[in-house]
Amino acid sequence: MSDSDVDGGRSGAGAIATESPSRAELLGAALLAVVPIALLGGPAVLVASIVTDGPMGTGLAVAAAAVVGLGGSYVLGPVIVDRAIDARSAPIGPASGGGSASGDDTSTGDPAVDALVDRVADVADAARVDRPTVRVVDRRAMNVGVVATRAGTTLVVPTRLADLDDPAFDALVTNALLRGESGRARLATALLAPALVVEVLTLLGAELLSRRDGSDGADRGAESERPRMLGAGDRGDRSIPWAAYALGGGLLLVAIAPLWIPFAVGDRLLIGRGRSRTDAATARVGASGIHGTGSIDAASLADALRDARDASGYRDWPPSLDRLSVVPMGDLVTRRVRGTSRQELRVRMARLRSKRSR
Numbered sequence: 001m002s003d004s005d006v007d008g009g010r011s012g013a014g015a016i017a018t019e020s021p022s023r024a025e026l027l028g029a030a031l032l033a034v035v036p037i038a039l040l041g042g043p044a045v046l047v048a049s050i051v052t053d054g055p056m057g058t059g060l061a062v063a064a065a066a067v068v069g070l071g072g073s074y075v076l077g078p079v080i081v082d083r084a085i086d087a088r089s090a091p092i093g094p095a096s097g098g099g100s101a102s103g104d105d106t107s108t109g110d111p112a113v114d115a116l117v118d119r120v121a122d123v124a125d126a127a128r129v130d131r132p133t134v135r136v137v138d139r140r141a142m143n144v145g146v147v148a149t150r151a152g153t154t155l156v157v158p159t160r161l162a163d164l165d166d167p168a169f170d171a172l173v174t175n176a177l178l179r180g181e182s183g184r185a186r187l188a189t190a191l192l193a194p195a196l197v198v199e200v201l202t203l204l205g206a207e208l209l210s211r212r213d214g215s216d217g218a219d220r221g222a223e224s225e226r227p228r229m230l231g232a233g234d235r236g237d238r239s240i241p242w243a244a245y246a247l248g249g250g251l252l253l254v255a256i257a258p259l260w261i262p263f264a265v266g267d268r269l270l271i272g273r274g275r276s277r278t279d280a281a282t283a284r285v286g287a288s289g290i291h292g293t294g295s296i297d298a299a300s301l302a303d304a305l306r307d308a309r310d311a312s313g314y315r316d317w318p319p320s321l322d323r324l325s326v327v328p329m330g331d332l333v334t335r336r337v338r339g340t341s342r343q344e345l346r347v348r349m350a351r352l353r354s355k356r357s358r
Helices: 003-017 023-051 055-086 111-127 159-163 166-181 183-190 192-210 218-224 242-288 298-310 319-324 332-338 343-357
Strands: 100-102 133-137 145-149 152-158
Touching: 023 055, 023 183, 023 192, 023 242, 055 145, 055 152, 055 183, 055 192, 055 319, 111 133, 111 152, 111 159, 111 166, 145 166, 145 183, 145 319, 152 159, 152 166, 166 183, 166 242, 166 298, 183 192, 183 242, 183 319, 192 242, 192 319, 192 332, 242 298, 242 332, 242 343, 298 343
Parallel strands: 133 152
Antiparallel strands: 100 133, 145 152
């Protein structure tokens, strides 16, 4: 392949990868941006009304809440992800110091980690996009997380992804790479912290509201599972009447409702629609012939999504990475809190298979 062909292929893939978010996705980002401002704005306005008089003090309080809320969200997003990854990094050789490597780094000290990093680098080269930093985590889930900041893109790759065949692996990683190259992953990373705050508070309210005396827990099956975001532990102190839990949960849900509405709508527009549009971009990369291996198409991506959905170990995926991942892996209660369902993935697969039939 000549240099001109490579440059032409890279510019074509770049045009697909850097496709701007749609108006609906930008609206979703704006709604999610309201959350940190509202979280800090209420207390700030209250303090301003006590300390100062007139609308100027209130306006300054709202402006300060916007700056601190959005700035803090931008800073905290990558920190939250780093903590989630560090707690689950794949064990590797003592000389490497961690389960991560960039596309240009040498060996990390563990053959399995090196093999995954090399496979990701090969896919990036074939798709004509920049090689990302790769963080390998020792998890049983089959997924890929995408973290994007001004410093670059990082892919969070579980060790189990090595079990995928080449077409499915290439499709899943290409999807993640394109999402990282676009503005979608950067927006999702920057707005991760306030989304998690609302999600945790809503889950806590739902958890308190759902507690009973324990007699019907076995009959409710999956509904009785504690949400992953809240961690493991007993579902409640049996000495406390369930009505007290229900009252506390109900009050918390009422209090969080003004924040939950922009959170849920914004999450669906930015994250849900963003995933669908990235699916379409991945299919276009395969159809354009940019991908050097020729193994990427809509059908291979649909198969990869199916394999990830059917694989056991979804509860092993870090919950804080869920909205940054190619495949959503929220538990039943978390999906309800987000206003989504398991049908979301089926719709994505159906759209991809319909592209194959065209």
